Amino acid sequence: MSRLLLLAALGMTLLALAQLWRTPQPRYPTQTAALMDAMDEDGDGQLSETEFSRRAPAATPMTLYDLNHSGQIELHELEAMVLAVDPVWLADPPR
Numbered sequence: 001m002s003r004l005l006l007l008a009a010l011g012m013t014l015l016a017l018a019q020l021w022r023t024p025q026p027r028y029p030t031q032t033a034a035l036m037d038a039m040d041e042d043g044d045g046q047l048s049e050t051e052f053s054r055r056a057p058a059a060t061p062m063t064l065y066d067l068n069h070s071g072q073i074e075l076h077e078l079e080a081m082v083l084a085v086d087p088v089w090l091a092d093p094p095r
């Protein structure tokens, strides 16, 4: 019986760790993906510093939004940036 409890506890721990490590998903996936598509020149699903600097306001440092310090702006980071700068855009983007 104690072996079963130990396995259950191990399983719960692994599930909790998996939740911590998974990449956050955007709350506005359609709008955020459309913005990423417009900015992502090589189509790898992330913004390099070059791609970011071409479209972001000139004085905006990419490191401010690269939350996981990967050197790329990922979808959830792009959404966080828009939420910080213009959250209304996500609710009602221009057509």
Ligand SMILES: [Ca+2]
Pocket (backbone or CB within 6 Å): 040, 041, 042, 043, 044, 045, 046, 047, 048, 051
């Ligand atoms: Ca890219």
